[in-house]
Amino acid sequence: MNTLYLPELREMIAADDEAELREFVNALMPARVAEFMEGLDPAEAWRVLRSADPERRVEVFGFFDAPKQAAIVQRLVDSGDADSVSGLVADLPADDRVDLLNDLDEPAVEELLPLLPQEDRRETLRLRGFPEGTAGSVMTTEVARLREHLTVTEALTEISKRAQEVETVYYNYVVDEENRLLGLVSARQLVTHYLRPDQPINELMQRDVVTVRAMDDQEAVAEKVADYDFLAIPVVDDDRRLLGIITHDDIIDVLRAEATEDALLAAGVAPLQAGYLRSHWFSLACSRGLWLGVLFVAALLTALALLSYEEGFDRVWWLVLFIPLVISSGGNSGSQSATLVIRGLTDGEVTLDDWWRVIRRELVMGLTLGAALATVGYASAWLLTRNPPSGEVSPTAFQIAAVPLTLLLVVVCGTLCGGALPLVFQRLGLDPALMSNPFVAGIIDIAGIVIYMTVAVAMIG
């Protein structure tokens, strides 16, 4: 947290020094102002924002993180001051307004909605209809629409007038009278043609515009924008009518959120609503406990498997030593494979059509890595069993080979399962990231014990 200006800010607030506050909030870049205001409580933050021009206020507010935005607005509504904050809420870009309202409690939303201008209210209600995680839920509807008969000068004039209302002036969409998307004119094209002011924009507009649908998955949309290096991508309906756009900064937010979500899933944590420190401990415990419970049940099966082989452990004293070694080697190689394939699928490098290449590759990998571990494992197992406890004897070179043979088989089993399961999940239409590392490891744990005991029974009898 940046606390550099905090004492001064608090002094100005205490002194109710309108002029100084105005100066502070207008002098720096909005992102910086927001940074310096991080330490203020909601009431103090609102006192500062009140001093800003409406336009500047909404910019600074936009740089606060979601919980802070919600806290400020919630507090004002709760203290009966919904009126004074409704202007700010109305000025927010439509997508941010929807996110904010989703973070307030229902009574506050119901108090605020009627205070919004009719058009903004309709917009908000419509956007709130798109489920979380879809293109519709992250798009904004404030987009510059141009008609195709305009010249470069006319287009620049039009954009210049509307610049404050729209989310970006860099991509401007050309639509017909029914709002159907005809093409795209970038600010780059307009500026490049600045010296040819009378050229009609339909001569320079790009007609082959890549679009997405409102119900498309936001992760797929982000990949598309990233692949094409776009600044924004338009969202259209079935009749190619322009609903809104998703801009590069929203795409970056989506990519970061998805990276966090995938990382948590990989470790067996259900997605969090807030961040790690911000989540309530009980909701965090639920996110973790859910998966931990599933994995615990899987681990109980290993106990059941071991129970049926209990006699073997009783008779062959050294078998028990290598249980963790066997299951962790299988689990680790399986996690590696699963993660590599999941990332390949996410980055678009691997598709379902590559299944045979993946399986072949994982088989080779399992044999190579398994053979390497088996070699070290053979030597280590031999050494570890040279000093048997009283009343026991050391295993023979042949008997102890059960350990490396098991390692080889378990690692191959791990790489094959780890490589195949994400593809199976993808094929079933599920998120392959659900095939989390502990889940793969849980499966391999059971397989590992069965392989270990089967090999041991075969080799030692």
Added chain:
Amino acid sequence: MNTLYLPELREMIAADDEAELREFVNALMPARVAEFMEGLDPAEAWRVLRSADPERRVEVFGFFDAPKQAAIVQRLVDSGDADSVSGLVADLPADDRVDLLNDLDEPAVEELLPLLPQEDRRETLRLRGFPEGTAGSVMTTEVARLREHLTVTEALTEISKRAQEVETVYYNYVVDEENRLLGLVSARQLVTHYLRPDQPINELMQRDVVTVRAMDDQEAVAEKVADYDFLAIPVVDDDRRLLGIITHDDIIDVLRAEATEDALLAAGVAPLQAGYLRSHWFSLACSRGLWLGVLFVAALLTALALLSYEEGFDRVWWLVLFIPLVISSGGNSGSQSATLVIRGLTDGEVTLDDWWRVIRRELVMGLTLGAALATVGYASAWLLTRNPPSGEVSPTAFQIAAVPLTLLLVVVCGTLCGGALPLVFQRLGLDPALMSNPFVAGIIDIAGIVIYMTVAVAMIG
């Protein structure tokens, strides 16, 4: 791979139909052209590119992935045709040119460099000096520089003339005669002031420009751009001289690459140079084998620990059943904690100053989750040991309580280690992502066995 146009393309190439090829390569968006050309081999791809105008050629080429770009250029240089491809290489944005040269073999680079115009050659050599992963290595030097005395019209005219050479026209940097950064004028500002053409740009330029240094870590730069919603960020030297800029598309690439790298590290795979399917199997085996070997050595320590308790397993038949359950519960809860803290650090939500909050939170989490697992564990362990093998007796209710007590302690140990280790790594100046899940699990495995046996000895004797 998009194979829609592949047959037609191959036909045109076979017929050497220059006019048709020109038409194909110029009619669609460059990204689409590149997509349709995915299936072509390097020689065929070059045949198509040759038909395009130089400007269009470099755009389409820019949308090929790195290995394909390298294959095309390498093939031409190898076949003695370095001359004809040097123009394309010179036309590439400086950052992409450097990436391309890094993917060629050294003789090809030495053949190409002298063929570049002097200025491009110098640029390339300088950029190649910045280590991989720094801001300098991803920046481009083709940036629009403006002088502060220009008016809006003059600035627009200047940008309009130079638009083809620069990477972006959306952010234009104002510099003094010694190339020191004075401010930023966005195309948005220029377009907004289009109706006031005589206003000097130094009245509208933003002076408080956020910059980065060439040696800054690219991940930190990406976070900065993401936090501020920038389209680009300038890279400056110690005297605030403008070296180049990093644009939003490069930032998106950095974020995606870092997400993949972190995911792989979390599963114990050293970063790959190419993707999963593109990497040579041997380099993939090395990336995986390295960590797998380290973890194997850690797992060997569990065998050593078990060896010293071997007598206990011999005397108490049911202890062996719960080894995998104990170590996997500790490992899973540790991975969850480590991943949550690592993601918090990456996203900037958690800082080193939060160490006490993290420890407290993980302690509560460990006690809660551990108690839940212990309850289920107690019941399961009781049930599993009701039918003892011949000659053995079932444990008493007190004896079997060793299992839930161990589970509680192991889970608390897992959450505390998992939460603390990434902070320790960060404190030591290491990447906390190195604290991979299998590494945490490996530590907990050993701790788990020691705890299990200590509790068992204390309770059963």
